[in-house]
Amino acid sequence: MFDLLWSMKGALEHAQRGEPSAAGFTENAELIEFVPEGDKVRVSCPYATAEATCEIVDLKNAWPARPT
Numbered sequence: 001m002f003d004l005l006w007s008m009k010g011a012l013e014h015a016q017r018g019e020p021s022a023a024g025f026t027e028n029a030e031l032i033e034f035v036p037e038g039d040k041v042r043v044s045c046p047y048a049t050a051e052a053t054c055e056i057v058d059l060k061n062a063w064p065a066r067p068t
Contacts, residue, residue: 008032012063015041015056 007023011034014021022031035042041059044051 009063012056012059015059 003026004023011021011023011032015034015036018036020033020035022033024031030045030047032043032045035044036056037053039056040053041056042051042053
């Protein structure tokens, strides 16, 4: 789970820079793909037909805040 969360954090950073990226799983070769489109990001995966689009800021706000 930690690896997936770390990959998701990297995907968010790429999306904020306008770069496509993917988050992978350690137990298999499947990926979750993130493709920035302006101020939004399209999230999809090759193993499912559904995809979602959200604001990059909403994806960032969903990430847990760092403890201070």
